[in-house]
Amino acid sequence: MSPVDVAFASIGAVRELLARRELSALELTRIQLERAESIAGLNAFISILAGSALEEARRCDERMKEGASLGRLHGVPVTAKDIVWSKGERTTSGSRIAFDFVPDRDAPALARLRAEGAILLGKTNLHEFAYGVSNVNPHYGAARNPWKKDCISGGSSGGSAVALAAGVGYGSIGTDTGGSIRIPSSLCGTVGLKPTYGAIPRDGVTPLSWSLDHVGPMARRVEDVALLFEIMSGTKIDIRGSSGSLPLRGTRIGIHERHFFENLSPEVNESARGAISRMEQLGAEPVALDVPEIELQAACRNAIAFAEASSYHEENIKNRAQDYGEDTRELLRLGLLIPATDYIAALRARRRIVRAFRKAFLAIDVLVTPATPAAAPPIGTSQLENGDELRFGLIRLVGPFNAIGFPAVALPCGMSRDGRPLGLQIASSPGCEAELLRVALAFQESQSSSDWSRLRPAV
Amino acid sequence: MPGIPNQPWLDALEESELERILERLRVLREGVSRLRAAASSEEPLPASELEQGR
Numbered sequence: 001m002s003p004v005d006v007a008f009a010s011i012g013a014v015r016e017l018l019a020r021r022e023l024s025a026l027e028l029t030r031i032q033l034e035r036a037e038s039i040a041g042l043n044a045f046i047s048i049l050a051g052s053a054l055e056e057a058r059r060c061d062e063r064m065k066e067g068a069s070l071g072r073l074h075g076v077p078v079t080a081k082d083i084v085w086s087k088g089e090r091t092t093s094g095s096r097i098a099f100d101f102v103p104d105r106d107a108p109a110l111a112r113l114r115a116e117g118a119i120l121l122g123k124t125n126l127h128e129f130a131y132g133v134s135n136v137n138p139h140y141g142a143a144r145n146p147w148k149k150d151c152i153s154g155g156s157s158g159g160s161a162v163a164l165a166a167g168v169g170y171g172s173i174g175t176d177t178g179g180s181i182r183i184p185s186s187l188c189g190t191v192g193l194k195p196t197y198g199a200i201p202r203d204g205v206t207p208l209s210w211s212l213d214h215v216g217p218m219a220r221r222v223e224d225v226a227l228l229f230e231i232m233s234g235t236k237i238d239i240r241g242s243s244g245s246l247p248l249r250g251t252r253i254g255i256h257e258r259h260f261f262e263n264l265s266p267e268v269n270e271s272a273r274g275a276i277s278r279m280e281q282l283g284a285e286p287v288a289l290d291v292p293e294i295e296l297q298a299a300c301r302n303a304i305a306f307a308e309a310s311s312y313h314e315e316n317i318k319n320r321a322q323d324y325g326e327d328t329r330e331l332l333r334l335g336l337l338i339p340a341t342d343y344i345a346a347l348r349a350r351r352r353i354v355r356a357f358r359k360a361f362l363a364i365d366v367l368v369t370p371a372t373p374a375a376a377p378p379i380g381t382s383q384l385e386n387g388d389e390l391r392f393g394l395i396r397l398v399g400p401f402n403a404i405g406f407p408a409v410a411l412p413c414g415m416s417r418d419g420r421p422l423g424l425q426i427a428s429s430p431g432c433e434a435e436l437l438r439v440a441l442a443f444q445e446s447q448s449s450s451d452w453s454r455l456r457p458a459v
Numbered sequence: 460m461p462g463i464p465n466q467p468w469l470d471a472l473e474e475s476e477l478e479r480i481l482e483r484l485r486v487l488r489e490g491v492s493r494l495r496a497a498a499s500s501e502e503p504l505p506a507s508e509l510e511q512g513r
Contacts, residue, residue, distance in 0.1 A: 197510060198509065198510035210506065211505075296494055299490025299491055302490070303491050303494070306487070318468060321468075330476065334480050334484055334487075336466070337466075337484050338487070342491045345491050346491065347503035347504055348495075348503050349494035349495075349498040350503075350504040351502065351504035354509070430509070
């Protein structure tokens with residue numbers, strides 16, 4: 001296997017290489033660190049942890065030589081968004097405010113990966129304090145899309161998606177408050193899971209909005225995301241369904257035309273509907289769905305997110321406003337003006353919205369939608385090609401699942417004619433990650449011979 | 460703005476930023492008024508009720 005093939009391999013494939021001693025953890029980590037350095041222009045990383053990563057790799061190799069029992073990620077390099085606390089390593093949250101914050105412990109999500117033998121390669125770039133969707137960071141530079149370098153990566157977990165798309169790291173820890181795992185996964189052609197609210201501990205992750213924050217895994221392939229989810233959540237899931245030509249036989253896939261299929265770019269519309277047709281060919285049964293309460297979720301989510309974010313940042317936004325980037329500063333100031341009664345009104349509406357979706361999801365196994373209404377736009381633009389304002393548009397299709405706490409995964413479903421990834425979203429009822437990942441895996445495997453799925457970005 | 464207590468830091472903002480913030484606040488509060496009408500018989504839903512799919 002060439003170094004590039006090794007870089008883009010699945011977790012399962014690199015574990016086999018390591019187990020067969022065809023590659024040591026040290027060699028693999030060196031390949032990955034060289035690759036991380038080679039993509040410096042993409043601004044995927046805030047910190048590359050070369051010294052500690054090499055040391056961890058040496059220890060992994062020693063344990064293998066000793067014949068010790070090995071974890072499920074033994075010697076596998078991963079990354080983490082730089083809002084996830086890492087013991088003894090600077091965790092900036094993409095900000096000037098927390099420029100020199102060094103946590104005294106790992107976040108449980110990271111600790112669980114390390115306990116299985118994962119090697120932390122570096123901390124990835126993000127939108128400042130995860131409070132935005134472009135990942136144009138005023139302090140650490142814009143994370144650039146590997147498929148088209150003048151385009152945004154999407155955010156806020158943009159650096160994680162950029163690194164994965166460029167073949168750096170075999171998984172990453174992201175966070176998602178209004179789509180921040182799924183947006184960059186969609187725009188960069190990777191896979192990202194926002195699990196059920198609370199399924200992975202939020203402890204040790206600098207908060208944006210406690211009621212909407214989710215921690216989740218990102219990777220290049222569905223099966224890798226599933227493995228990382230198992231480890232990070234401490235649960236066991238089985239995503240292998242029936243084999244044969246109809247792996248989705250009997251699976252009810254919900255199609256929600258209102259909201260989720262309105263005002264899409266033609267290419268997104270075509271690829272998402274094409275994905276649904278493919279799932280039908282695999283045996284799935286489409287079910288039309290309509291939840292009118294979808295119209296309430298944006299105001300509900302915004303009132304909660306703006307108020308909670310400003311509560312967390314209250315002291316700093318009043319005393320160190322100049323240390324925030326312009327867009328973050330403005331949102332934090334806005335949040336200071338939201339009356340408590342509006343916040344409570346949003347929490348009351350949230351109950352109605354969740355109840356409506358829980359009832360609707362009884363008729364389906366998964367809901368299938370596009371992940372973003374358009375492909376990645378150029379850096380600096382304020383509008384998507386479907387006409388949506390950038391922030392509104394990128395959150396529109398993914399944000400509802402933060403409001404209701406249901407799990408949702410984004411994965412690639414095609415390419416625009418000029419070579420930008422297009423993303424699909426699959427959501428399910430709370431606690432049903434195995435179901436949505438089973439459908440995602442079946443779809444991914446059905447695309448393995450498509451032209452677009454074999455492409456790699458030229459970095 | 461009606462319903463917003465006066466805060467000293469507001470006076471220090473540039474006029475253009477203040478206008479943008481107040482416009483966004485106006486849009487948000489319009490949305491919240493629709494939430495009030497739609498959820499008048501509901502109790503607040505704390506996030507803890509969503510924990511792990513409960």
